[in-house]
Amino acid sequence: MSIFHHPGDEFLFDYATGALGEAWGLAxxxxxxxxxxxxxxxxxxxxxxxxxxxxxxxxxxxxxVLSRVFEQIDSPHAPEVLQSxxxxxxxEQPVLPEPLRGYAGGxxxxxxxxxxxxxxxxFLIPTGENRVSARLLRIPAxxxxxxxxxxxxxxxxxVAGAFSDSTGYYGRGDLQEADSHxxxxxxxxxxxxxxxxxxxxxxxxxxxxxxxxxxxFLGI
Amino acid sequence: xxxxxxxxxxxxxRASFEQxxxxxxxxVKAFVLGQITHPQMAEEIVQETFVNVWRKxxxxxxxxxxxxxxxxxxxxxxxxxxxxxxxxxxxxxxxxAFMPDPEPMAFDLISHSQDAARLNRSIEGLPEEQKEVLRLxxxxxxxxxxxAEALKIPLGTVKSRIRLAISRLRTELEGMx
Numbered sequence: 327m328s329i330f331h332h333p334g335d336e337f338l339f340d341y342a343t344g345a346l347g348e349a350w351g352l353a354x355x356x357x358x359x360x361x362x363x364x365x366x367x368x369x370x371x372x373x374x375x376x377x378x379x380x381x382x383x384x385x386x387x388x389x390x391v392l393s394r395v396f397e398q399i400d401s402p403h404a405p406e407v408l409q410s411x412x413x414x415x416x417x418e419q420p421v422l423p424e425p426l427r428g429y430a431g432g433x434x435x436x437x438x439x440x441x442x443x444x445x446x447x448x449f450l451i452p453t454g455e456n457r458v459s460a461r462l463l464r465i466p467a468x469x470x471x472x473x474x475x476x477x478x479x480x481x482x483x484x485v486a487g488a489f490s491d492s493t494g495y496y497g498r499g500d501l502q503e504a505d506s507h508x509x510x511x512x513x514x515x516x517x518x519x520x521x522x523x524x525x526x527x528x529x530x531x532x533x534x535x536x537x538x539x540x541x542x543f544l545g546i
Numbered sequence: 547x548x549x550x551x552x553x554x555x556x557x558x559x560r561a562s563f564e565q566x567x568x569x570x571x572x573x574v575k576a577f578v579l580g581q582i583t584h585p586q587m588a589e590e591i592v593q594e595t596f597v598n599v600w601r602k603x604x605x606x607x608x609x610x611x612x613x614x615x616x617x618x619x620x621x622x623x624x625x626x627x628x629x630x631x632x633x634x635x636x637x638x639x640x641x642x643a644f645m646p647d648p649e650p651m652a653f654d655l656i657s658h659s660q661d662a663a664r665l666n667r668s669i670e671g672l673p674e675e676q677k678e679v680l681r682l683x684x685x686x687x688x689x690x691x692x693x694a695e696a697l698k699i700p701l702g703t704v705k706s707r708i709r710l711a712i713s714r715l716r717t718e719l720e721g722m723x
Contacts, residue, residue: 336690339708344622345689348632359637362647369611370716375622375684376615377669382685384572385579391589392567395596396560423643425635454632499645 329361331500333481338364342371349458352429352451353481353501353525359423360499421486422462426523429453430462434486434521437462445469451523460525465489465514475509478528482512487520489513496522547613555603567596570614574621580685581629591628595621618684625687668718676711679704 333354340346341354358365420427421434429451430437439447446469451460465471467487481503488497491510496502504510514520547569553562574595578588598620606616623634637644669677682693690708694701 335709335712336705339683339712340689343683343687344626344634345683345687345692347630348635352635355635355637359641359643360645362645365637365647367716369615371712372619373612373615373665374669374680374712374715375618376612377665378681378684379570379573379577379618379621380614380666381669382573382576385576387571387575387592388589391571391593392564392596394593395567395600398593398597399600420641420643424638424641427641427643429635454630 329357329363329497329499331494331496331502332361332364333357333501334503335367337481337503338368339371342368342375347455347458349453349455349460349525350481352425352453352460353483353523356423356426356485356523357483357499357501359425421521423485426451426485429460434462434464439464444472446471458525458527460523463520463522463524465512465520465522467514467519468516470511470513473509473511476504476506476526476528478506478526480504480524480526482525483523485521485523487518488515489520489522490515548608551599551603551606551608551613551616554600555606563596563600566599566613570599570617571596574617577618577621577685578625581625581687587628591621591624594624598624622687629687664718665715668715672711672714676707679707680711683708 337346337350337354341351346354358368422430427433430449437449439449441447442463445466447464449462449464451462453460462485463471465487471489481501482496483501484496484498486498488495488500489512490496491512493502493508493510495515547566550562550566553559554566571592575588575592578591579585582588582591595617599617602620606613611619626632626634639646669680672680678697679693682688682696683690686692686696688696690704691701694704697704
């Protein structure tokens, strides 16, 4: 598997500093699960954070803090370090990598997909970030999504199948950044259904009237 | 510092832990105070950070990151949790869908301490305006637009300063490998 489309450094950097919100972070972290190169980039940026921590001017700390740390360590109800939360479902490799699978509540076949008008279906993913929505989209093989532009920013991460549009071909792990300048008609490729995570801070703007009429009912 | 963390991981050694605490706790507090002005809440986050350092010491991998970087990531995640009431989504290396790192090639086999020493020199060598942007981003947890607002400079300038700083640090890390 080769990944050709990576998040911009701005996203990786804001993820490394901690400034990136949870919904955007879900798309970035899921890309990182599939992309060793971007993991390395984030690790280097975190190294800068570590360096700045080392260089920080120490701020005096209360004498009791250390004893409170020991108290907490000694408390019998201290929860154990969490082991991996990933539950291997079977010997088969899951379609959704962590952290996406945990956020969705299961792998693709365990989810209650909601039908959309154009043969596609969606599954909304709750995050702690209210102004930004995250959803899984399933586009049938060979089918288009109606032509649309974006009122704001949209990150689309492919987790199964592939889509292509005027900007290129996107397969598993590829991430597309779209803003209000991009009007496109993504097409799922013929081999299999395309499943992607779409994170956006504004509703899509569909070009066709029919798509615009059903849009409010679908929450897309 | 790596040996001290190993002592905590293997022997639950409290004397070693105290040394880690003495060095890093006042720095973590300074880091947390970059965004949280309430001193008591800042100390609570420091406390939680070190409870995590104790509990997660076994997971620390000195080949992957410097001790300061590891502690930075723990404090960062707790700050997100306290301040924004959000979780931080992260990949899970034990997930069967996780794509592992490629086998390291010969030239990658340099120790992380060398990396850290180089990074140290590189950051010192950055122009002050780039260092300032990095400090705001990491310590005040500010996104690109927020850094621009705080410094009253255009967003494009923030982007280019961060891009320059990161690409320079990256080239130095890679170029010398």
